[in-house]
Amino acid sequence: MNNPYESQSARISFISRQTDNIKLFRFELGKKIKYQPGQFVELSLPGFGEAPFAPCGDAKENYIELCVRNAGKLTAKLHEMKVGDKVGLRGPFGNGVWPLNKYDFKKQKNLFIAVGGLGFVPLRTLILGKDDLLGSGTKVQIFYGAKSPDDMLFRHEYDRWKKQNIQLELTVDKECVGWKGCTGLVTTLFDKHEVVQNSVAFICGPPVMYRPILEKLQKLGFADEDIYLSLERRMHCGIGVCQHCAVGPYYTCKDGPVFSWAQLKTIPEAI
Numbered sequence: 596m597n598n599p600y601e602s603q604s605a606r607i608s609f610i611s612r613q614t615d616n617i618k619l620f621r622f623e624l625g626k627k628i629k630y631q632p633g634q635f636v637e638l639s640l641p642g643f644g645e646a647p648f649a650p651c652g653d654a655k656e657n658y659i660e661l662c663v664r665n666a667g668k669l670t671a672k673l674h675e676m677k678v679g680d681k682v683g684l685r686g687p688f689g690n691g692v693w694p695l696n697k698y699d700f701k702k703q704k705n706l707f708i709a710v711g712g713l714g715f716v717p718l719r720t721l722i723l724g725k726d727d728l729l730g731s732g733t734k735v736q737i738f739y740g741a742k743s744p745d746d747m748l749f750r751h752e753y754d755r756w757k758k759q760n761i762q763l764e765l766t767v768d769k770e771c772v773g774w775k776g777c778t779g780l781v782t783t784l785f786d787k788h789e790v791v792q793n794s795v796a797f798i799c800g801p802p803v804m805y806r807p808i809l810e811k812l813q814k815l816g817f818a819d820e821d822i823y824l825s826l827e828r829r830m831h832c833g834i835g836v837c838q839h840c841a842v843g844p845y846y847t848c849k850d851g852p853v854f855s856w857a858q859l860k861t862i863p864e865a866i
């Protein structure tokens with residue numbers, strides 16, 4: 596059995612600046628890390644620590660893409676690195692993933708996604724693999740809120756996504772020069788656009804956005820079992836041993852990071 600604490604060496608092969616403090620890194624590994632949308636990997640740099648990140652590239656590719664905010668010690672060092680430099684990667688971890696097999700997306704269900712800020716990251720894998728994972732006919736509607744147009748992730752990909760039956764609605768927190776679209780928090784989009792019928796909801800973003808979105812979805816009649824959200828907790832081991840990421844009876848690393856609202860609604864500290 597593989598040692599879950601052992602990292603593989605991964606070489607940076609491509610870097611793209613997404614915003615002032617977020618970069619997308621592509622890593623080539625000796626062997627493919629197979630993952631499902633919603634799982635996470637642990638990235639390490641000797642002397643700078645280790646932290647969890649959600650893969651956001653096309654899961655069919657041999658490389659892994661991570662979109663990383665410069666937030667502290669490890670991520671600041673990573674942001675200084677160049678193509679050709681190496682990091683350690685281990686994983687993937689997480690058994691709670693976006694529940695693609697639970698629903699018949701190809702024939703019956705549509706998908707509604709509400710994301711804020713960096714919360715878009717773990718859903719990009721799903722969008723890039725849409726035709727295989729969900730079916731080309733499945734309607735996907737995304738409500739995405741960012742601080743400003745410059746803070747929007749994956750901007751150059753939106754036109755391509757729209758051609759794939761993906762309805763992308765955008766909002767920015769405050770009015771700003773040159774922005775003619777919606778202004779206000781992501782919940783504002785519920786007042787401007789009808790949510791796609793017969794859908795299951797995936798939510799990811801800062802914890803502060805979860806309750807207002809849940810209220811909107813519940814008013815629209817979504818069942819607690821059909822609402823899924825990704826939790827972020829401080830993690831260490833990533834495999835359910837150290838107890839750093841406990842939420843009620845669950846470990847975010849082992850049982851999540853994606854949970855249904857039916858699982859979380861009785862746990863006061865969950866969101």
Ligand SMILES: Cc1cc2nc3c(=O)[nH]c(=O)nc-3n(C[C@H](O)[C@H](O)[C@H](O)COP(=O)(O)OP(=O)(O)OC[C@H]3O[C@@H](n4cnc5c(N)ncnc54)[C@H](O)[C@@H]3O)c2cc1C
Nearest residue numbers: 635646647648649662663664666667668669670827828829
């Ligand atoms: C499942 C999961 C997936 C994640 N995916 C991504 C991703 O795709 N992209 C990305 O940029 N980040 C992601 N994160 C967050 C990322 O792991 C942290 O930003 C990272 O640990 C920062 O490491 P650092 O050493 O640079 O910062 P540190 O020097 O450790 O900390 C900097 C600051 O960030 C705070 N902080 C660090 N981690 C967390 C956390 N988990 N929750 C709340 N506050 C925290 C610290 O308290 C401190 O204030 C994810 C976290 C989890 C749990």
Ligand code: FES
Nearest residue numbers: 831833837838848
């Ligand atoms: S990170 Fe150690 S138990 Fe979850």
